[in-house]
Amino acid sequence: MVEIRKPIKVKDAVNQVMEHVKRTPIIEIDYLQSYGYSLAEPIVAKHDVPSFHRSPYDGFAIRSQDSIGASGDNRIPFQVIDHIGAGHVSTKQLQPYEAIRIMTGAPIPEGADAIVMLEQTVEQGNSFSIRKPFAPYENVSLKGEDAKEGELLIQEGSFIHPGTIALLATFGYTKVKVHQKPSVGIICTGTELVSPHEELAPGKIRNSNGPMVETQLTRMGITGTSYGFFTDELDNCLALVKKALAENDCVITTGGVSVGDFDYLPEIYQRLGAKVLFNKIAMRPGSVTTVATLDGKLLFGLSGNPSACYTGFELFVRPAIQRMMGNKRPFLPHFKARLIEDILKPNPFTRFIRSVFHFDGMNAYATPAGFNKSNAVTSIAKGNAFIVLPGGTRNFQQGDVVDILLLGVEEGVDEWTI
Ligand SMILES: Nc1nc2c(c(=O)[nH]1)N[C@H]1C(S)=C(S)[C@@H](COP(=O)(O)OP(=O)(O)OC[C@H]3O[C@@H](n4cnc5c(N)ncnc54)[C@H](O)[C@@H]3O)O[C@H]1N2
Ligand code: MOO
Numbered sequence: 001m002v003e004i005r006k007p008i009k010v011k012d013a014v015n016q017v018m019e020h021v022k023r024t025p026i027i028e029i030d031y032l033q034s035y036g037y038s039l040a041e042p043i044v045a046k047h048d049v050p051s052f053h054r055s056p057y058d059g060f061a062i063r064s065q066d067s068i069g070a071s072g073d074n075r076i077p078f079q080v081i082d083h084i085g086a087g088h089v090s091t092k093q094l095q096p097y098e099a100i101r102i103m104t105g106a107p108i109p110e111g112a113d114a115i116v117m118l119e120q121t122v123e124q125g126n127s128f129s130i131r132k133p134f135a136p137y138e139n140v141s142l143k144g145e146d147a148k149e150g151e152l153l154i155q156e157g158s159f160i161h162p163g164t165i166a167l168l169a170t171f172g173y174t175k176v177k178v179h180q181k182p183s184v185g186i187i188c189t190g191t192e193l194v195s196p197h198e199e200l201a202p203g204k205i206r207n208s209n210g211p212m213v214e215t216q217l218t219r220m221g222i223t224g225t226s227y228g229f230f231t232d233e234l235d236n237c238l239a240l241v242k243k244a245l246a247e248n249d250c251v252i253t254t255g256g257v258s259v260g261d262f263d264y265l266p267e268i269y270q271r272l273g274a275k276v277l278f279n280k281i282a283m284r285p286g287s288v289t290t291v292a293t294l295d296g297k298l299l300f301g302l303s304g305n306p307s308a309c310y311t312g313f314e315l316f317v318r319p320a321i322q323r324m325m326g327n328k329r330p331f332l333p334h335f336k337a338r339l340i341e342d343i344l345k346p347n348p349f350t351r352f353i354r355s356v357f358h359f360d361g362m363n364a365y366a367t368p369a370g371f372n373k374s375n376a377v378t379s380i381a382k383g384n385a386f387i388v389l390p391g392g393t394r395n396f397q398q399g400d401v402v403d404i405l406l407l408g409v410e411e412g413v414d415e416w417t418i
């Protein structure tokens, strides 16, 4: 008797997976190695930035009060008494109508409170004149204007990107606390599979899911461990899943999750004693996506169909792995875009259509990327987004505004909103 599975909503499936995520242990790593992780500690300003009043321009430091009354008809001259570049501190104290030649980034000298840009002066020997008054602190980059000592700048759980690295460097956080990257095992099942290096024989196809999933992980900065591809034999697959589970924080399998005679994953979960969270989702492709847990580890049973496999990874594996690494914004970014062409199919299940998303400067547009079936491989290669059409809807026409999930961006959002 074939098992009749009860589909659950995509949102519920996502929530269930996220509820079962266990964060990986916190480690301290060299800050330069931290790109792609998420902060396991907040970044708090250790000192003011800038930590001293400084010049934002190449010019002259003056006392603003000396510039009162300057105009085209009444140029005020200044005597230059010192010359400093960034990294140097002048030891001179300005007296009336004296100035210090100062370069961008150098600390404002004692007594000075305004900077005149080089272009605003007429120079003559060791002096220059100006034709306008300067207000107190005009053209001065103030101590603490960027960050105040003790200020919380970046919250724990934020993704670390090159800008974050700049901030870590600014405060000398040369070691940073992050959640370790999870180890992920990948197993592809299917007697029909041969390696991409091999010639095809009757009934055989090349394994594309394995390399694809491995690279979906690479895109997240994770190096997965591929256990290769295997024929649909229960004992063999069971042993392999056990081994991969013992050696990794989570395991991704592809294929063998449906109700076919050689779909052994359901039996494998049973034999392992794993708890199946769900095995049918009201979505297409990827309706057969199954997620199970065992000893706090997640087992992702992705569909064998390439589009379904790809979609299952992006919707469930990606956010789970991001959350394992402590990322507070693990979900794909959600936008709205106008359809460029009609999509005239009823949608009993929510549909995730591999799509091309583009922005013309004013409006966002999306169009299906090509052959749109769960077993399609070509449209995955062409798309950069999913068009999401809710279950229970019918036709969508050119110009309709639809939901879009953007793929391949490193920073996500904090909530699943579809
Ligand atoms: N009676 C039913 N049949 C099917 C149902 C159903 O509900 N009732 N669901 C269909 C849906 S939806 C999908 S999706 C597929 C899922 O199948 P499996 O996850 O069990 O995957 P397989 O049977 O192993 O393979 C399906 C398909 O994908 C190809 N494949 C498998 N692995 C790879 C790989 N590594 N690289 C490239 N392509 C791969 C495989 O050759 C098959 O063509 O089940 C439907 N059936
Ligand atoms: O899981 Mo199947 O891809 O829904 O089409």
Ligand SMILES: [Mg+2]
Residues within 6 Å of the ligand: 255, 256, 257, 258, 259, 260, 262, 263, 304
């Ligand atoms: Mg099958």
